[in-house]
Amino acid sequence: MRQYQLKGAMGTVTNRLAISDELSRAQSSGPAGAEATHAKNVAPVDTSAVSPRPEGSIYMGGFRASKIENVRVAVIGLGERGVLQTLHFLSIPHCEVVAVCDPYDGAAKAMANQIEQCTGRRPAEYDKNSMAYKKMLTEVKPDAVIINTPWETHAQMAIDAMESGAHAFVEVPLAITLEDLWRVVDTSERTQKHCMMLENCNYGRNELMFLNMVRQGLIGELLHGEAAYIHELRMQMFSEDRGCGSWRTNHYASRNGNLYPTHGLGPVAQYMNLARGEDSFDRIVSFSSPAKGRAAYAKKNFAPDHKWNKLEFKCGDMSSSLIKTKLGRTILVQWDETSPRPYDRKNLIQGTEGTLADYPLRVAGERISPGVSEIPEKGGQPGGAEISSEGGYHEWYEGDAAEKGLYSKYDHPLYKRLGEKARKKDNRGGMNYIMLCRVIECLHNGEPMDQNVYEGAFWSAVGPLSEKSVNEGGAPQIFPDFTRGDWKNTAPLPVIR
Ligand SMILES: NC(=O)c1ccc[n+]([C@@H]2O[C@H](COP(=O)([O-])OP(=O)(O)OC[C@H]3O[C@@H](n4cnc5c(N)ncnc54)[C@H](O)[C@@H]3O)[C@@H](O)[C@H]2O)c1
Numbered sequence: 001m002r003q004y005q006l007k008g009a010m011g012t013v014t015n016r017l018a019i020s021d022e023l024s025r026a027q028s029s030g031p032a033g034a035e036a037t038h039a040k041n042v043a044p045v046d047t048s049a050v051s052p053r054p055e056g057s058i059y060m061g062g063f064r065a066s067k068i069e070n071v072r073v074a075v076i077g078l079g080e081r082g083v084l085q086t087l088h089f090l091s092i093p094h095c096e097v098v099a100v101c102d103p104y105d106g107a108a109k110a111m112a113n114q115i116e117q118c119t120g121r122r123p124a125e126y127d128k129n130s131m132a133y134k135k136m137l138t139e140v141k142p143d144a145v146i147i148n149t150p151w152e153t154h155a156q157m158a159i160d161a162m163e164s165g166a167h168a169f170v171e172v173p174l175a176i177t178l179e180d181l182w183r184v185v186d187t188s189e190r191t192q193k194h195c196m197m198l199e200n201c202n203y204g205r206n207e208l209m210f211l212n213m214v215r216q217g218l219i220g221e222l223l224h225g226e227a228a229y230i231h232e233l234r235m236q237m238f239s240e241d242r243g244c245g246s247w248r249t250n251h252y253a254s255r256n257g258n259l260y261p262t263h264g265l266g267p268v269a270q271y272m273n274l275a276r277g278e279d280s281f282d283r284i285v286s287f288s289s290p291a292k293g294r295a296a297y298a299k300k301n302f303a304p305d306h307k308w309n310k311l312e313f314k315c316g317d318m319s320s321s322l323i324k325t326k327l328g329r330t331i332l333v334q335w336d337e338t339s340p341r342p343y344d345r346k347n348l349i350q351g352t353e354g355t356l357a358d359y360p361l362r363v364a365g366e367r368i369s370p371g372v373s374e375i376p377e378k379g380g381q382p383g384g385a386e387i388s389s390e391g392g393y394h395e396w397y398e399g400d401a402a403e404k405g406l407y408s409k410y411d412h413p414l415y416k417r418l419g420e421k422a423r424k425k426d427n428r429g430g431m432n433y434i435m436l437c438r439v440i441e442c443l444h445n446g447e448p449m450d451q452n453v454y455e456g457a458f459w460s461a462v463g464p465l466s467e468k469s470v471n472e473g474g475a476p477q478i479f480p481d482f483t484r485g486d487w488k489n490t491a492p493l494p495v496i497r
Helices: 014-023 082-088 107-119 130-138 151-163 177-192 205-213 234-238 243-255 262-271 293-301 400-410 413-425 431-445 453-471
Strands: 071-076 095-101 122-126 144-148 167-168 196-199 221-232 280-289 317-324 330-336 348-351 355-358 362-364 372-374 384-387
Touching: 014 372, 014 384, 071 243, 071 431, 082 095, 082 107, 082 280, 082 431, 095 130, 095 144, 107 122, 122 130, 122 400, 130 243, 151 177, 177 453, 205 262, 205 330, 205 348, 205 355, 205 400, 221 262, 234 243, 234 293, 234 362, 243 293, 262 330, 262 348, 262 453, 317 453, 330 362, 330 372, 348 431, 362 400, 413 431
Parallel strands: 071 095, 071 144, 095 122, 144 167, 167 196, 221 330
Antiparallel strands: 221 348, 280 317, 317 330, 348 355, 355 362, 372 384
C-alpha cells in the first residue's frame, strides 16, 4: 500500500473539515444532530425562494458547448476515486490528461509517472498545498476538470474550474448545502460552462436497461420509485490519516440525514424525467434511525483515546426519506453505510402496468411477466400482450431468469456499444468507464451532457433538505427549483445509441 505524507497548507488530516472551510464557505443547514421527536411544523417548510436569473446568465438544461477536438483533462484529487477515473481517461479517445493535482506528498508524482508510462506524455503536477489546484487552472487552462475530493470541497472547486473557463465534472454529491448548490448553478449559467455531477450509477447495466424499458412504455404510467445506497462501509474508519474514512467519518459525527443520496436517486429521477419536461421534485420528508453503529464500531476497534472514540456520532445509521413529485409520484430514498446489511441500491420503478426492481433483478408486468406473450406490431396494428396463464403478472422473473429474459431483449444501446469493453476495464460492471466515455463524447461532439447541472443540484439537495427535515421532526421541505421554472421546457434524456 502506498503511503503519503500530508504537506504544506493542508495542515493535519484531523482538521480536514476545517481546512475545507477555506474552500467552500461551509455552512450547516440548521443545528446538526439532535433529532426532534415530533414535527415542529407540519406545513411544508419553504426553502424554495428563487431570485430571478441574473441578466447575461442563461438556462443550461440542454446546453451545447462548442465542440472540442481533443479534450484536455485536469484531475483534482488522486485518492481512490481520482486514480481510477484518471486511468480510465488514458484509454478513451479524444482526450488527454494534461494535469493532476493532490497535496499529499507523492500522490501527483505517482499518478504522473503512471500516465507517462502508459502514454509517453507527462502531465503537469500540482501538489504544494490545498490551493494548488487554482494555480493549475490558471497555468494549464484545461477544457475539463474532474473533481474527486472530499464532499465539502466540491462546490468551490467546481466554481473555480468554471470561472477559469473549464467545464466541471464533480464526484457525488455536487455540494452539501443549498446555498452552495445555488452558487454552482448560478456560476454554470453565468460562465456557460457545463457542470455535471458524475453519478456513475446511472450507467449501470440494469439502470440503463430500466431506462430503455420505461421509455418503451413497458410498465405504463410511472407511480413510484425506490432508491437507496445501503453499503456497509464502517471499515473506512481504518483510513485514519488518508482516504475516504479520514474525512467522511467527521460527516457522520456532525450531520444527521441522508448524506449520500444520489446513487439510487439519480437513475429513478431519470426514469421519471424529473426536472426534464414531464415532472419535477416537489417536497421531501425524512427520518433517521438512532445513531449507534459507528460509536460501537469505534469502541470495538480503536483505543479508548483514539480520535474516533472522541467523536459523538450524530448521524442516524439508517436514513429514510420520502419525496413527492409535482405529479404526485413518490420516491423512497434510503441511506445506510453503517449497519451490516446486504448491499442494495433498490433501483425500483413501479408503473400502472408493471414494476422493475433490482437487488436481485426482478420484473413483473402485464407485458413482461412469464406467461405473457408479446403480440408484435403487424400491418399497422399496434402490438400488445396476451396473458396466457391466469393473470401472468402474478408470476415474475427473478435473478438469472430475469437476466436471461431481459438483457438480450432490452439491454440499452449504449450498453450494447460500450459494455463489453467497459466491463473489462471496470470492476463495477463498466459503469464508470461508460460514464467517462460519455463525458468525453459529449464534449467532443458538442452535445448536451447526460446529467445537467440542475439534476446534480436536485439529487444532491436531498442531503441538506433531509438534514433539515430530520432536525425539524420530519417536517416536509420544499425543493428549491434550481431551474427557475425552465424544467418544463427541458427535453428528457433520450435513449442514447
Ligand atoms: N461514484 C462513486 O461510485 C464513488 C465512489 C467512491 C467515492 N466517490 C466520491 O469521490 C470523492 C473522493 O472519494 P475518495 O474515496 O477517492 O476519497 P479519498 O479520500 O481516497 O481521496 C480524496 C483525495 O482528495 C485529495 N484532496 C483533498 N483536498 C484536496 C485539495 N484541496 N486539492 C487537491 N486534492 C485534494 C486528498 O488528498 C485525497 O487524495 C468523494 O466525493 C466520494 O464521495 C464516489
